[in-house]
Amino acid sequence: MAKENFVEQIADIDADFPQWYTDVVLKTKLVDYGPVKGTMVIRPYGYAIWENIQKELDKRFKATGHENAYFPLLIPMSYFTKEAEHVEGFAPEVAVVTHAGGEELAEPLAIRPTSETIFGSMYSKWLQSYRDLPIKINQWANVMRWEKTTRPFLRTSEFLWQEGHTAHATEEEAMEETMKMLGVYKEFAENCLAIPVITGRKTEKEKFAGAVATFGMEAMMKDGKSLQAGTSHYLGQNFAKSFDIKYLDKDGAQKYAYTSSWGVSTRLIGALIMSHGDQRGLVLPPVVAPLQVVIVPIAQKKEGVLEKCSQVKSALEKAGIRVTLDDGEQSPGWKFNEWEMKGVPLRIELGPRDIENGKALVFRRDTCEKAEYELADIVKSVKALLKTVQKDMLKSAKARRDGRIVYAKDMAGILSGVENGNFVKAGWCGCRECEDKIKAETAATARVYAEGEKSKTCAVCGKKALHTVIFARAY
């Protein structure tokens, strides 16, 4: 297709990936900048993706025994100081309400950057006996973290997310919950977003402020950088002790609970874009695509064309497929470009000759290939194709990622690895100095431990390695 046919110009994905990203998110109307610096407006096309993400995740949360609730946006500043590491991590990013109802407040209030403290204070009130455990609550909410450098979906002062907060009687149960939700995230990312992820424990430096251990899932973007797509935290008794989350156990003793928390956010939309997008724009996996099929009539003024298109649309709709018919005045070529940019997984082209032959051309956005299908079987074929596209997108993203994981034995290896857009596995002694040195010299950070792998020596100091770590530059 000739370049001049493109609906909107998008920067070259290889030459300028950041500009390509900005062009795609704005031109496909996923998002716009809000009037306050660092804020975003999630427009209907972007929000529809979020709604599909919510639907899929919420189903999984409920199937694993969680209930939804809603906790207040405003948290007394004094709550943050109760957990020492937590306040250190979040205080610098907090937005503070000092006035309300025309008066200065007695105590300044934080807009939640995360809600461990307020969940903790309520759990302390609700939890009496071992019979009340476990408590497993999730909330869908907005949070605010005042960031210096922001980019739509990836890092904004306000974003949408879900945060699960659970309390358990034992360490084992809380750890089991932490790992179970990490598993839920991984299954969801792979099967719904078609994004292969690596899960594993984070280093002390990279863990959540206040956690005993943080487990993350990392996804490789098309530029080779890593995006932290979700985290699950084992909080031990840290918050239980700070917020007095205690219960009367069977043996008559008062005991502190063990807690966990876990979350994913609208960042996942950024992950989708940078995992699958190409020069033509978005490529969306069918499970979360706002529209799964677009029907573009060819020679739509010819008798019977729009009628047949409407019939196909109705048949697909009845089968539960999200479909639109573009009967606008623009040319088919213009429409092709528009809907390709918007990443709709399948396009059905239907003109007088196709109708006469009982056929339809179907274009796959992921491979950009066209094939002919029998009109009589179109619903069955489309359903099967959507499943194929979903699977193939994961397969292809996984192949791309797996081809870009390398090993390094020393700092030079780490540097050249990440400069060539790879995830780099390297041995690490476990000390903060070596971790800091890698960041200073390569701009790569420790993403997660490579579970089950055992390097012999630290790539920095040469001492005995405690872990094999995946290093990458990250969003």
Next chain:
Amino acid sequence: MAKENFVEQIADIDADFPQWYTDVVLKTKLVDYGPVKGTMVIRPYGYAIWENIQKELDKRFKATGHENAYFPLLIPMSYFTKEAEHVEGFAPEVAVVTHAGGEELAEPLAIRPTSETIFGSMYSKWLQSYRDLPIKINQWANVMRWEKTTRPFLRTSEFLWQEGHTAHATEEEAMEETMKMLGVYKEFAENCLAIPVITGRKTEKEKFAGAVATFGMEAMMKDGKSLQAGTSHYLGQNFAKSFDIKYLDKDGAQKYAYTSSWGVSTRLIGALIMSHGDQRGLVLPPVVAPLQVVIVPIAQKKEGVLEKCSQVKSALEKAGIRVTLDDGEQSPGWKFNEWEMKGVPLRIELGPRDIENGKALVFRRDTCEKAEYELADIVKSVKALLKTVQKDMLKSAKARRDGRIVYAKDMAGILSGVENGNFVKAGWCGCRECEDKIKAETAATARVYAEGEKSKTCAVCGKKALHTVIFARAY
């Protein structure tokens, strides 16, 4: 049932309605007080009602051509001053962020009390041509209004709601949208919440700050007071002119759009409680009840009882009914009280003799009547009963309300009417003085115009009446 069997004591509904309300919302775990004054934690049982409300409304919004989106929480204070009436109405209730990221902000930011201003600023940017109209966007969000006196669900500093914001080419279209959404709310309130509502236009005094006209829906609570359950505003060109929402029309001229906005909130949960609740606690209509059926085994340790209960539960679940089986250690009587307090529409009691006879006892929470049903047909019977309960609850609420609408010819009539817990219809000349006088002397406010009714004279000044108005004390 003996009073001492009650799981929790609830204040007398007739003697102390406000305390009854507080007892019910707290003891059924719908809600709890948040740590910041005036905030609430919506607990899982309350939030599940909100999820059902959202599901039903969202379906209706989408069916009428609206899309969801998400706009930022923080609005520059300067935006409020652009619409003169709007700032006057909302500035006193605004919560203000003055510091963020460790620094004082150049401009203080308001936490949205409502989002006309920020939607307006974005619509101004997005709207170019008549082809872009109408714009019909809704958002589900939290909002904040700093209130002096607060009560869970009814008036809290933060609450959850949806706000629709639309822009149209003509006055007629914008007005049509305003009335259509009022109609959607009314149909939803009656068919889903089983709450009969009166819709109509509000007086200038009671209208939304910045609207040309506000239409409200009013519901009568069991104490005879009115609760404003939703509003739909025709904004004319007020916000279009303040925020420069303009488009290039077919004739080549730049024109201002006409806008509307409409919203309902978690207040609806308060309306549910006070419309249907009784001395035993909540009475929830099946469409929005978190649980529609509870199965209570009788003599559950007897062989086969729990097994049969589980079979019934699975059969109901498969039919899409929200059901739980209470196999806890408490006595059946304790469970009866507990689930009655929680307002579950139907209870199935199943013991060894019932199973032997192939029967089950079913208790209806709305009428507190029991009847026997064939176990073989239990799914069919329960489905039919849930529909009957839903309809009967509306019918009974409507009968109760209709019996408490009276007419008054003068101030004394208005006063005695509202003191006896009625909605009072009275003629009104249209002047602010008479409206204020009624409020001062009776504590009743003008709820809505009684559409289609024509009183002859104003109940206050005796001059010619412009409208028949429904006066009531209100939440």
